[in-house]
Amino acid sequence: MFLSTHALAGIIISQHFTNVPVALGLGVLSHYILDMIPHGDERLGAWVKEKFIRRFALTFLTDLGFLALFVYTVHVTGDWPLPNVALAAIVGAVLPDLIWAVYDAYRVLLIKHFPRATKIIQDVTRLESFFNHHERLHRWFHAYIEKRLTFKVGLAVQVILAGGLLYLSVHP
Numbered sequence: 001m002f003l004s005t006h007a008l009a010g011i012i013i014s015q016h017f018t019n020v021p022v023a024l025g026l027g028v029l030s031h032y033i034l035d036m037i038p039h040g041d042e043r044l045g046a047w048v049k050e051k052f053i054r055r056f057a058l059t060f061l062t063d064l065g066f067l068a069l070f071v072y073t074v075h076v077t078g079d080w081p082l083p084n085v086a087l088a089a090i091v092g093a094v095l096p097d098l099i100w101a102v103y104d105a106y107r108v109l110l111i112k113h114f115p116r117a118t119k120i121i122q123d124v125t126r127l128e129s130f131f132n133h134h135e136r137l138h139r140w141f142h143a144y145i146e147k148r149l150t151f152k153v154g155l156a157v158q159v160i161l162a163g164g165l166l167y168l169s170v171h172p
């Protein structure tokens with residue numbers, strides 16, 4: 001799911017709570033709940049990796065563009081939440097995907113090229129088992145509703161979802 005959609009959920013949370021740790025926790029929770037909605041982009045990662053730099057830039061900038069649009073809309077139409085609470089909720093809302101991205105980089109770059117360093121890191125921090133546990137949890141939510149959508153249908157679902165969230169964010 002687009003990170004901007006997740007971030008938008010974070011903005012809504014921060015409009016209703018003023019406590020930073022609560023906003024962060026609810027942000028994380030909102031990520032898993034949104035991921036349960038079938039959204040058809042399971043193969044987007046593989047597609048991006050085929051031509052990584054170009055396609056990553058494309059998807060990243062699209063996402064960033066939508067985030068800017070959402071932030072701008074909430075700014076001019078709704079009441080903008082406390083900045084530190086908003087930041088905490090947004091970070092929480094995108095955190096599971098960030099962990100996943102770091103894990104991906106860890107596997108692709110570190111394990112492949114620096115297996116010794118990886119072993120030391122694993123022995124000292126049990127980082128890998130944390131990643132593994134998180135991956136399983138993340139996947140569980142993604143697969144909870146077993147409905148695979150095509151990319152186009154998934155995109156339509158995401159547009160409707162983001163539209164609904166945007167409506168909620170400007171009518172807090």
Ligand SMILES: [Zn+2]
Pocket residue numbers: 001031035096097138
């Ligand atoms: Zn996710």
